[in-house]
Amino acid sequence: MDGYAAPQFADIETYLDSQLKKSLLRFITCGSVDDGKSTLIGRLLYESKMIFDDQLASLKNESKKFGTQGEEIDFALLVDGLAAEREQGITIDVAYRFFSTDRRKFIVADTPGHEQYTRNMATGASTADLAIVMIDARKGVLTQTRRHSFIVSLLGIRHVVLCINKMDLVDYDQATYDRILAEYRDFAADFGFESIQAIPVSALAGDNVVSNSDRTPWYDGPPLMEYLDTVEIASDDAGKAFRMPVQWVNRPNLDFRGFAGQIVSGSVKAGDAVRALPSGKSSKVSRVVAMGGDLDEGVEGQSVTLTLEDEIDVSRGDVLCADKQPAEVSDQFQATMLWMSDSAMLPGRSYVIKMGARECQMQVTEEKYRIDVNTRAHEAGKTLKLNEIGVVNIALDREVAFDPYEDNRRMGGFIVIDRMTNETVGLGLINFALRRASNIHRQAMDVSKELRASMKGQKPVILWFTGLSGAGKSTVANIVEKRLAAMGKHTYTLDGDNVRHGLNNDLGFTDADRVENIRRVGEVSKLMVDAGLIVLVSFISPFRAERRIVRQMVEEGEFWEVFVDASLEAAESRDVKGLYKKARAGEIKNFTGIDSPYEPPQAPEIHLETDRLDPEAAADLVIERLDAAGLLGG
Amino acid sequence: MKTLTHLDRLEAESIHILREVAASMQNPVMMYSIGKDSSVLLHLARKAFYPGPIPFPLLHVDTTWKFREMIAFRDALKDDPQTDLLVHINQEGVEQGIGPFTHGSSLHTDVMKTQGLKQALDKYKFDAAIGGARRDEEKSRAKERIFSFRSAQHRWDPKNQRPELWSLYNTRIKPGESVRVFPISNWTELDIWQYIYQENIDIVPLYFAAERPVVERDGILVLVDDDRLPLEPGEEPMMKQVRFRTLGCYPLTGAVESSASTITEIIEEMLRTTTSEREGRAIDKDAPASMEMKKQEGYF
Ligand SMILES: Nc1nc2c(ncn2[C@@H]2O[C@H](COP(=O)(O)OP(=O)(O)O)[C@@H](O)[C@H]2O)c(=O)[nH]1
Ligand SMILES: [Mg+2]
Numbered sequence: 001m002d003g004y005a006a007p008q009f010a011d012i013e014t015y016l017d018s019q020l021k022k023s024l025l026r027f028i029t030c031g032s033v034d035d036g037k038s039t040l041i042g043r044l045l046y047e048s049k050m051i052f053d054d055q056l057a058s059l060k061n062e063s064k065k066f067g068t069q070g071e072e073i074d075f076a077l078l079v080d081g082l083a084a085e086r087e088q089g090i091t092i093d094v095a096y097r098f099f100s101t102d103r104r105k106f107i108v109a110d111t112p113g114h115e116q117y118t119r120n121m122a123t124g125a126s127t128a129d130l131a132i133v134m135i136d137a138r139k140g141v142l143t144q145t146r147r148h149s150f151i152v153s154l155l156g157i158r159h160v161v162l163c164i165n166k167m168d169l170v171d172y173d174q175a176t177y178d179r180i181l182a183e184y185r186d187f188a189a190d191f192g193f194e195s196i197q198a199i200p201v202s203a204l205a206g207d208n209v210v211s212n213s214d215r216t217p218w219y220d221g222p223p224l225m226e227y228l229d230t231v232e233i234a235s236d237d238a239g240k241a242f243r244m245p246v247q248w249v250n251r252p253n254l255d256f257r258g259f260a261g262q263i264v265s266g267s268v269k270a271g272d273a274v275r276a277l278p279s280g281k282s283s284k285v286s287r288v289v290a291m292g293g294d295l296d297e298g299v300e301g302q303s304v305t306l307t308l309e310d311e312i313d314v315s316r317g318d319v320l321c322a323d324k325q326p327a328e329v330s331d332q333f334q335a336t337m338l339w340m341s342d343s344a345m346l347p348g349r350s351y352v353i354k355m356g357a358r359e360c361q362m363q364v365t366e367e368k369y370r371i372d373v374n375t376r377a378h379e380a381g382k383t384l385k386l387n388e389i390g391v392v393n394i395a396l397d398r399e400v401a402f403d404p405y406e407d408n409r410r411m412g413g414f415i416v417i418d419r420m421t422n423e424t425v426g427l428g429l430i431n432f433a434l435r436r437a438s439n440i441h442r443q444a445m446d447v448s449k450e451l452r453a454s455m456k457g458q459k460p461v462i463l464w465f466t467g468l469s470g471a472g473k474s475t476v477a478n479i480v481e482k483r484l485a486a487m488g489k490h491t492y493t494l495d496g497d498n499v500r501h502g503l504n505n506d507l508g509f510t511d512a513d514r515v516e517n518i519r520r521v522g523e524v525s526k527l528m529v530d531a532g533l534i535v536l537v538s539f540i541s542p543f544r545a546e547r548r549i550v551r552q553m554v555e556e557g558e559f560w561e562v563f564v565d566a567s568l569e570a571a572e573s574r575d576v577k578g579l580y581k582k583a584r585a586g587e588i589k590n591f592t593g594i595d596s597p598y599e600p601p602q603a604p605e606i607h608l609e610t611d612r613l614d615p616e617a618a619a620d621l622v623i624e625r626l627d628a629a630g631l632l633g634g
Numbered sequence: 635m636k637t638l639t640h641l642d643r644l645e646a647e648s649i650h651i652l653r654e655v656a657a658s659m660q661n662p663v664m665m666y667s668i669g670k671d672s673s674v675l676l677h678l679a680r681k682a683f684y685p686g687p688i689p690f691p692l693l694h695v696d697t698t699w700k701f702r703e704m705i706a707f708r709d710a711l712k713d714d715p716q717t718d719l720l721v722h723i724n725q726e727g728v729e730q731g732i733g734p735f736t737h738g739s740s741l742h743t744d745v746m747k748t749q750g751l752k753q754a755l756d757k758y759k760f761d762a763a764i765g766g767a768r769r770d771e772e773k774s775r776a777k778e779r780i781f782s783f784r785s786a787q788h789r790w791d792p793k794n795q796r797p798e799l800w801s802l803y804n805t806r807i808k809p810g811e812s813v814r815v816f817p818i819s820n821w822t823e824l825d826i827w828q829y830i831y832q833e834n835i836d837i838v839p840l841y842f843a844a845e846r847p848v849v850e851r852d853g854i855l856v857l858v859d860d861d862r863l864p865l866e867p868g869e870e871p872m873m874k875q876v877r878f879r880t881l882g883c884y885p886l887t888g889a890v891e892s893s894a895s896t897i898t899e900i901i902e903e904m905l906r907t908t909t910s911e912r913e914g915r916a917i918d919k920d921a922p923a924s925m926e927m928k929k930q931e932g933y934f
Contacts, residue, residue, distance in 0.1 A: 012902045020832060024640035052907070081773030082792050083926055092793060095776045096769045098822045105640040107820055119797040126799040238637075247653040252686030260682070262650045262801070291684040301638045303649035303682070316657055340797050354802050357657070415802045422806040424796045 022100065025233060026107045028124040030152065031134035032144035033113030036165040038091055040134065040203035040224075041110045042075025047210045047225065048099040051078065062086070069204070079110045092117055094124040101229045113144055118151070118387040119340035122427060125152055126413070129233045130159040132224075133184075137170045137200075140180050146187060147373045153191035154336065154389070154429065156409050159233055160188070162198040163224065168205050172215045197231070199224050238300040241325035242266030242274070243403070243411055245356030246318045250305055258289055258305040259314055261357065264410035266322060267299040268306065273323035276314045277401035282323050283310040317358035319401040319411070327401040327411060330433035334368070336391050336405075339384035341418065341425035346383060348455030351425070353396065355414035361397040362416070365454045368392060382457075382633075384426070393434060395451055405429035452532035456490045457633040460529040460558060463622065465538040466547060466601065467564030468593050469579055470571035472610045472618070473538040476564060479619035481536055489632060492528055494521055495538040509590055515546060522550035529558055534631070542598040557629075562622065563604035568593050570611055641829055644821055648675075649682040650801060651780060651817040655762050656682075656689045658805040659813070662762035663755075665934065666692035666711075666719065668704040669881045671766035673837045674826055675818060680716060690764070691718040693754055697746035698723060699734060699883035701859050707838045720758070724750035734885045735864055742883070748931060752788050761807060764815045765934050770822045774926035780819050786810035790929045814934065827904060831897045840878045841900065843892040847871040854888035 029037040045051055051059070055078075063074040066086045079095045080086055091112040099106050109124030111117075125131065131152045135145055152160065162184055170176045181198045188196065199208055200216050201224060207213035210225045221227070243265045250258040268274070268285055275282045288295040289305040298304040306320065314320070321327050339345050345364060353362040370381035370390040384390045405412030406429075416426035453460050463480070465473040474495055484491045499521055500507075507513040518541060528535045541547050551559040571593070572580040583591035590596045601607075606625055608618040626632055638646070655662045664679060666672050679688045694708055711719050724732075727745040734742040755763060769776045779795050781803040796804050807813060818826075830837060847858040849869050856863065858871040863885060865871070876889035877900075894903045 012898045016828065016831060016898065016901060019828060020639055020641060022640045023637070024643045078773070079776070081775075081777045081926075084793060093777050093795060095773075096820065097776060098770050098820070100640075100822075100824075105822075105825070120795075123797045123799060127801075247650065248657050248683075250683060250686050256685060258685075260653055262646055289685065291681045297636060299636050299638065301643055301646050303646040303653070305684070352806065354804065357654075410800060413800050413802065415797075415799050415804060417804055417806055422804070422808065424799075424804045427797070427799045 018102070022103060022105050024107065025104050025130065025228065025231075026109070026128050027130040027132060027228070028109040028111050028121075028128040028152075028157075029132045029134060030111050030121055030125070030148040031113060032136070032139070032142040032148075033090060035113065035134040035136045035139075035142075035145075036163075036203040037113065037132075037134045038076035038079040038095075038110050039074070040132070040163065040165065040201070040209070041095075041097055041108055042078035043203050043206060043209055044108070044225065045078055045097060045099055046075060047206070048101065050097075050099045072204075075203070090114065093120045101225070103229055106228065111148075113148075115144065115147065115387060118147070119338075121148060122151055122155065122338060122340070125155045125157060126427070128155075128157055129235065130161065130228075130231065131157045132161045132163050134163050134165050135180055135184070137164050137166050137173075137176050137180065141183050141187065143374055145184075149184075149188055149191060150373050150376070150389075151338070153188075153193065154338070156405065156429075158192065158194040159231060160193050160196045161224065161227065162196055163203075164198060164200050165203050167200045167207060167216065168202040172200070172207075172213075174200075174216075174218045177219075195231075197221065197227055199227065235300075237265040237408070238267065240265040240300075240408065241327075242268050242272070242320075242322040243327060243408065244268070244304070244306070244320045245358070245410075246276075246314055246316055246320060247357045249315060256307070257311075258307050259320060260303070260305040261320070262303045263298050263300050264356075265300050265408055267297055268304075268320075269297045270294075274306075274308070274320045275323045275326045276312055277319045277321055277327055278329045278399040279313060279318065280326075280329075281310075281312040281314075283308040283312050285309075317356065317400075319356060321401070327403050328433055329399050329401050331396045331399045332365075332434040333394050333396075333402070334391065334431045334434055335394055335414075335428040336371075336389065336431060337364075337384060337416070337426050337428040338389050339386060339426045341423060342386055343418070343425070344383040344385045345390075345416075345426060347392075348457060350419060352417040352419055353394075353414050353428075354417065355400060355402065356411065358400050360400065362394050363451070363455060364392045365395050365451055366393040391431070394428070395447075397447075402430050402433075404432055406431075449530050449532065452530075454532075456532045458489050458532070458534060459631040459633070460532050460534060461626070461631055462525045462529060462535045462537060462550070462554060462559050463562050464541070464547065464550065464559060465536065465562045465564050466541045466604075468566060468568060468571045468598055469540055469591075470574045470576055471564040471566035472608075472615055473540075473564045475615045476562075476608065476610075476618045476622070477536040477538045479615055480622045483619060483623050484534060484632075487632065489534055490532065491534045491536060493536040493538070494524065496540070499524075514543075515549075518546040518549065522553050525550065526553045529554055534626075540592050540598070542592045542596065544599045544601070547601070560605040561601050561603075562606045562608065563601045564608050564610060564618075565600070566610045641825060641832060644818075644825060645678065645681075645829070647801070647820065648678045648817040651803070651815065652679055652682040652764070654803050654805065655764055655815050655817075658803075659762035661758070661760050662690040662764060662815075663693045663720075663758065663760040664688070664690055664764040665751075665766070666694045666708070667766065667881075668694065668700065668708050668838060669766070670826055670830060670837045670841060671768065671818065673835050674821075674829055675764070675766045676717070677833060677835050678817065687716045688718075691720050693720045693722060693758075693760075693763075695747060695750045695754055696721050696723045697742070697750065697883050698728065699742070699746070699862075699885060701838075701840055701857065701881060701884045701887075703840050704838055704881055720754075722750060722754035722757070724753055733862070734883060735862075739886050743886070744928075744931075746883075748928065751934065755788070755812065760812065762805075762813045762815055763934075764817060766818055767816050767934060768821050768823070768826075769816075769819045772925045774929060775819075778816065778819070778929075780816050781805060782814045782816065783807070784812045784814060788812070789931070790814075792926060792930065824901070824904060827897065827901045831901065838881060840881060842895045843875050843877040843899075844895070845873050846876050846889065848874050848876055848889055855891070857884050857887075857889055859884040
């Protein structure tokens with residue numbers, strides 16, 4: 001009944017030569033659990049005579065033992081190869097299976113339907129050209145159907161076969177089929193699929209798998225196998241600009257220096273001008289080297305070795321590109337990520353990223369939004385948990401060559417690796433480069449104040465506690481710092497004591513020294529703000545002018561004057577360190593409030609009236625204000 | 635412009651994988667089992683690094699029960715300046731006199747092959763072992779990644795494999811851990827033969843039919859390769875036109891009756907055959923999940 005793998009040939013040589021011209025099609029089966037994915041693949045293998053007698057015999061045996069079909073053959077067991085899968089009757093990880101027709105060789109990835117194994121489904125989808133989306137005709141479009149279709153579309157698969165399966169269980173009813181198809185087309189409308197071919201099948205009974213079934217006379221499309229055999233998957237990678245990530249620099253001796261890699265798009269010939277990225281150095285290809293003799297041309301998909309006319313510096317991870325159409329170069333991107341680990345993605349944490357042949361460090365600097373996989377609604381979020389998809393900004397520790405994923409899958413896809421466990425924890429697709437400050441010098445772009453701060457999940461600020469000696473500046477600052485630390489914020493406290501003993505131990509209490517004292521403290525605070533810290537400074541700082549100096553050193557909004565307001569009587573009555581007593585006795589000169597004025601702030605960001613508020617309540621107020629101003633990262 | 639055939643694409647993928655191993659692992663080795671898959675793998679490695687030498691050694695774990703023709707074929711490689719061949723034998727096993735007849739096939743395979751392999755990997759501190767296993771060989775292989783992670787105890791955890799996206803392989807491991815790498819994962823037996831035909835690759839003559847002395851045991855034709863094969867009472871070696879679809883330890887590998895004496899005849903025979911390649915191997919038959927169990931324990 002079929003013209004597939006059982007070959008009819010007159011002479012083997014002719015046959016072999018025709019076999020050598022086969023093309024390759026990679027596809028996946030996906031959809032919800034129990035929709036019949038594994039059964040369908042088992043059926044395809046069986047029908048294309050890929051199952052040998054001994055395998056069939058052991059399949060029959062196992063079907064009785066583990067099968068879900070009574071005495072009948074359970075084709076899913078052909079694919080569900082792990083012991084745990086066979087025992088539980090489910091698919092846990094991708095299985096790769098192979099079959100061929102006279103025209104094509106197929107690599108099928110059978111993917112698991114359970115949500116918890118989504119990463120395995122993505123593994124299968126990442127290399128596929130086409131997806132078979134399975135639907136159980138009795139159940140219609142389910143959550144996992146949507147989820148998988150979304151991931152399929154995200155990963156850039158443009159051709160979908162919608163197998164509406166188990167038609168035997170709905171009496172081969174056309175209305176059911178039509179309804180499901182309409183529903184699917186509706187929700188997949190904006191997925192960017194170039195084709196959706198729907199086929200009513202019974203994976204179990206074989207209807208419309210290799211030949212059209214009498215039981216669906218209303219269906220006039222091709223059976224599945226014929227469709228797979230003939231569908232045109234125009235990969236336009238060959239027609240795109242030349243790109244080859246350099247995997248290996250081949251230097252067997254001083255006379256040969258070749259750059260080995262797989263051409264991910266376009267083609268290359270001797271004489272072509274190429275540019276190495278990110279360095280931007282150009283040269284010409286002198287040879288396309290291969291073991292059997294040099295090639296006239298290297299094309300998309302081929303693994304080649306190129307030699308160049310000039311001795312330009314090219315190493316592993318660089319990308320050779322068509323000189324006139326080079327890839328982009330950046331170190332900051334917006335990307336869509338799918339998280340694949342039980343430990344959530346944390347912005348600011350340092351991960352390893354691998355794209356092309358390049359590995360470097362990366363951080364998520366900001367999560368723009370999370371995508372609800374079912375509704376595709378955007379949600380605010382700070383992290384990504386297992387199987388969640390989000391759009392994020394990322395920063396790398398160096399520049400890399402890339403193309404947006406949409407334009408070039410292998411130039412825009414990356415994986416994320418945990419530095420501690422070495423697990424692959426995420427996958428990402430580059431949407432575009434972020435160049436918010438293209439005029440800023442590279443050194444400044446490298447790791448910016450914004451990056452350092454967002455790594456810490458906060459905005460930097462100087463909290464300048466000013467007030468009389470004994471007003472409670474250090475006490476309140478201390479409590480505020482403890483609260484911040486408990487929230488995971490990064491802080492540092494500068495107060496008169498730790499600064500006077502070190503940095504400023506050469507300064508006394510003359511007016512000039514006081515100004516210099518404040519200037520230095522201001523500069524140190526500014527550096528700390530640049531480092532992304534929340535800096536708490538407790539300084540009497542009695543003069544408005546000197547506080548203004550510091551305010552002007554940093555950017556708007558980064559200096560908060562916190563007026564710790566206590567009356568002289570109250571402060572003097574506390575006199576914790578006995579200083580007022582000494583000042584009154586004339587043992588200390590220029591003591592603020594006694595023989596030197598205190599100029600209270602006129603418009604402090606925070607005014608703490610310590611006669612009314614106890615230190616805890618005062619600290620609460622400070623935290624509240626910081627939070628309200630969005631400095632604590634929400 | 636040239637359009638690539640399925641073999642071109644498989645070849646390119648395999649070469650890409652081999653270069654990733656060489657570039658990103660500290661101390662890789664290529665397992666060389668002398669069979670046709672090893673011959674293909676070796677050919678791919680030559681292509682990947684041409685005109686340079688293959689940047690990692692080959693390792694043969696010799697169980698001491700291989701066919702003599704295999705050993706002769708292997709030893710010819712010792713003169714090849716592009717390759718560096720290591721041979722490891724589990725000496726403890728030899729001292730204990732372990733063999734398939736005295737100790738049974740599973741114990742023999744475990745000690746001489748699995749343990750021997752682990753010894754060699756530990757001895758040379760290889761952090762990546764490239765192997766010629768294919769996903770179409772066996773159902774748990776169909777589930778395995780191309781870069782397949784192994785714990786410091788060489789164990790495979792099939793339920794917890796690293797996702798493998800596009801052709802981006804995560805090659806990072808901690809000290810003591812290792813990876814097994816399978817560059818020809820996506821090839822089928824037919825692809826292998828077609829490629830051997832297309833590229834004119836040298837293989838062990840045992841794959842071609844010839845008159846050979848065999849005895850029949852439990853339905854399997856065993857080659858009388860040397861005088862270590864204990865003949866049962868009344869058992870007489872007979873000359874038969876046979877060949878091997880797969881090669882291993884001779885007492886554990888069944889021959890098939892065949893007249894295919896060229897690559898094209900082999901392919902022709904293969905296309906008409908109705909049994910799988912591994913059927914001739916005794917090792918898989920013990921229990922349904924036996925390959926998966928063996929792999930978890932560190933078998934390739
Ligand atoms: N009646 C009927 N049952 C089917 C059909 N396809 C699959 N099944 C059964 O549905 C169950 C789930 O199949 P399986 O292939 O494991 O689903 P998967 O989870 O999508 O891989 C098994 O019991 C199959 O035998 C079909 O077309 N008709
Ligand atoms: Mg399944």
